[in-house]
Amino acid sequence: MKRYGQVIRVKPERYEEYRRYHQEVWPEIIELGRQCNIRNQTIFHRDGLLFRYFEYTGDDYEADMARAAVDPKNQAWWEIMQPMQEPLESCVEGEWWASMEELVHTD
Amino acid sequence: MKRYGQVIRVKPERYEEYRRYHQEVWPEIIELGRQCNIRNQTIFHRDGLLFRYFEYTGDDYEADMARAAVDPKNQAWWEIMQPMQEPLESCVEGEWWASMEELVHTD
Numbered sequence: 001m002k003r004y005g006q007v008i009r010v011k012p013e014r015y016e017e018y019r020r021y022h023q024e025v026w027p028e029i030i031e032l033g034r035q036c037n038i039r040n041q042t043i044f045h046r047d048g049l050l051f052r053y054f055e056y057t058g059d060d061y062e063a064d065m066a067r068a069a070v071d072p073k074n075q076a077w078w079e080i081m082q083p084m085q086e087p088l089e090s091c092v093e094g095e096w097w098a099s100m101e102e103l104v105h106t107d
Numbered sequence: 108m109k110r111y112g113q114v115i116r117v118k119p120e121r122y123e124e125y126r127r128y129h130q131e132v133w134p135e136i137i138e139l140g141r142q143c144n145i146r147n148q149t150i151f152h153r154d155g156l157l158f159r160y161f162e163y164t165g166d167d168y169e170a171d172m173a174r175a176a177v178d179p180k181n182q183a184w185w186e187i188m189q190p191m192q193e194p195l196e197s198c199v200e201g202e203w204w205a206s207m208e209e210l211v212h213t214d
Contacts (some may be wrong), residue, residue, distance in 0.1 A: 005151030005158055022211040030213050040214060042160070044112030044207035047197050051112055051207060053149070053160045090154050100151035100158060104129040106137050107147060 001039075002061070003105065006052040006097035007088065010045065014084035019045070021080065028073040036064040050085070052097060108146075109168070110212065113159040113204035114195065117152065121191035126152070128187065135180040143171040157192070159204060 010018050022043060033041060037058030044051045058064050068074050088098045117125050129150065140148060144165030151158045165171050175181055195205045 003149055005149065005160070007153055007156060007158065019210055025211055025213070033213055042110055042112065042212045043210045045210050046114055046205050046207040047195055049114060049156070051114065051158045053112070088154055098153050100153040103126055103150045103152050104132055105149045106132070106140055
């Protein structure tokens with residue numbers, strides 16, 4: 001299992017809408033996450049910052065993420081979410097949620 | 108079990124030092140976390156933002172945090188860490204790491 005932390009901004013004027021969508025995430029999106037070996041996933045918010053934590057239990061992260069990226073329902077979801085979000089300035093090409101570095105872990 | 112997400116800034120000029128301390132966290136600090144029912148804790152970094160995720164397995168969070176706060180070794184640790192950190196402007200009194208709101212969770 002590998003832990004992931006990611007960060008992105010949510011546009012202040014879209015935050016309430018973003019929150020409502022996440023109170024009723026489409027079942028297909030949740031199911032796709034499971035199929036792609038994402039577990040124990042949580043998204044947190046404060047002051048326009050979104051933090052996403054999850055654990056990846058598969059053995060080919062790139063392949064699973066590529067699979068998620070071409071899923072039509074997931075693309076429809078992203079099409080709604082992305083205009084509400086604002087990636088960090090330091091994001092590199094292909095990054096949307098910015099990968100964070102794990103500094104420390106305790107069990 | 109309850110999940111917690113917290114955010115704080117690290118001063119850019121202190122980041123390397125902060126990282127080094129967390130590569131060798133004092134054993135007493137790790138042990139104290141366990142005694143205070145903190146599990147699966149990870150601190151992530153990107154662009155001066157620190158994100159802390161953990162799971163609390165006890166039944167009195169306030170009491171456990173109060174116990175941690177008076178621990179001399181923990182106080183010594185905070186005395187080193189806090190000058191490297193910068194709380195969010197929106198923090199209320201008594202807050203250091205800023206509590207985040209859980210928007211969504213999937214297992």
